[in-house]
Amino acid sequence: MWLPLLGLILGISLGLMTDFQIPSAYENYLSIAVLAALDTLFGGIRAQLQQVYDDKVFVSGFFFNIALAAALAFLGVHLGVDLYLAAIFAFGVRLFQNIAVIRRILLTRWADKGLSSK
Amino acid sequence: MKKKGISRFTLILFVIGFMLAIQFNTMQNPEQRDTRDVWEIRKELSVETQYHSELLTRIREAQQLVVQYESSQADRPERLVEQSIKQLQQDIGLLPYEGPGVTITVTPSEEAIAFGLTIEPISPELLVRFVNEMNRFQAKAIEIDGKRLIYSSAIRDINGNTTINTLPIKTPPFEIKLATDSIETVEKLVAQIQASGLADDFYLENYALEIGEPVEKLSITSYDQPIAVNYLTEWKEGD
Numbered sequence: 001m002w003l004p005l006l007g008l009i010l011g012i013s014l015g016l017m018t019d020f021q022i023p024s025a026y027e028n029y030l031s032i033a034v035l036a037a038l039d040t041l042f043g044g045i046r047a048q049l050q051q052v053y054d055d056k057v058f059v060s061g062f063f064f065n066i067a068l069a070a071a072l073a074f075l076g077v078h079l080g081v082d083l084y085l086a087a088i089f090a091f092g093v094r095l096f097q098n099i100a101v102i103r104r105i106l107l108t109r110w111a112d113k114g115l116s117s118k
Numbered sequence: 119m120k121k122k123g124i125s126r127f128t129l130i131l132f133v134i135g136f137m138l139a140i141q142f143n144t145m146q147n148p149e150q151r152d153t154r155d156v157w158e159i160r161k162e163l164s165v166e167t168q169y170h171s172e173l174l175t176r177i178r179e180a181q182q183l184v185v186q187y188e189s190s191q192a193d194r195p196e197r198l199v200e201q202s203i204k205q206l207q208q209d210i211g212l213l214p215y216e217g218p219g220v221t222i223t224v225t226p227s228e229e230a231i232a233f234g235l236t237i238e239p240i241s242p243e244l245l246v247r248f249v250n251e252m253n254r255f256q257a258k259a260i261e262i263d264g265k266r267l268i269y270s271s272a273i274r275d276i277n278g279n280t281t282i283n284t285l286p287i288k289t290p291p292f293e294i295k296l297a298t299d300s301i302e303t304v305e306k307l308v309a310q311i312q313a314s315g316l317a318d319d320f321y322l323e324n325y326a327l328e329i330g331e332p333v334e335k336l337s338i339t340s341y342d343q344p345i346a347v348n349y350l351t352e353w354k355e356g357d
Contacts, residue, residue: 007128008135015139022144030141037134044127055123062130 028077029070032084032091036065039091042098049105065091211268211341215259218304219297219336222311223328224290230324237324239289242273242280244323248316249273252296255310256303259338263292266341283343290325297336304332 022030040062047053069087076083154162183202190198207213226237249267252260260267265282272283279286298304308329311317317327 003124004127004131007130007132011132011135011137012139013135015136016143019143020140022140024144027141027144030137030144034134034137034141037130037137041130041134044130048123053123055126058123059126059130 028084029073032069032073032087033066035091036069039095040065042095046098046101049102211266214340215297215338216335217297218301218334219295220304220308220332221330222294224292225326225328226290227321227324227326235324237289239280242275245273251314251316255307257296257298259297261295261338263287266339268341295336295338297338301332301334308332
């Protein structure tokens, strides 16, 4: 349980300490990649809670989503259409849905626990 | 969750954290590229050096004034205050200026006379250009056709007449007096006027510039009109 959190903290501290910056032209891609990654992460947590978690789906989803989002943004830039908005919208909606499902599952579990302990 | 799953989760969270941090870094301090070349940097450096030396001069002057104040505190400090006021008035042109200088006469050009052209009054644009150049060449006091130029003097066209301080100036010939700190500066000023394209600019409008000899003592009149001070108020005693 704590190991993933440690990984997150390690990643953040490494990123902050290296003081690495990307050119402003690629900011869009990175932001959308971050969103895609978060979406995959919460999807993974939800799948785990629903006991349908699959390693292959999770890892492939992570990379595939990021690549797809970046590709969409790239295409948008070259077509002059803000296609990255589509990706942001899709990921944003899914992010909220996933979080809502996770919350419900956790709430149900908590309620069950309360009942069983009575 | 299986062990393998946890390690993958950890790895992916690590990647997410890294990406978040980089995004944060990028948004916090956008990269500012220095696109100046060596020449531009040198130019900026020389401007700063000049500024530095100017500041040093002013500090020295202020220090001298302090020393004077301190040494004269026993006898008459008000005389020094009067002196300071006089110096300030001198600096902005409320008192006549006397110093090394040169007289330039603006006359109709010979060709214009020979062709019998009517001599138009000098244009404000030409005069402004001339004054700007003189300030660039470090003239300390400028008088055009008997009108002293100060920091707020306006050279403009009023109903077809070119005016300075709202007083019309004559159609050429008229005199322009320039004064500086030292005779060397005057010589330099004359050389700079000769080297600059000013004479050509005047010639295009059918005037000629006759530059006189630098003299040790040239008197320039004072500014004789009231100065409108819009944003400063008098310091009342006891406030």
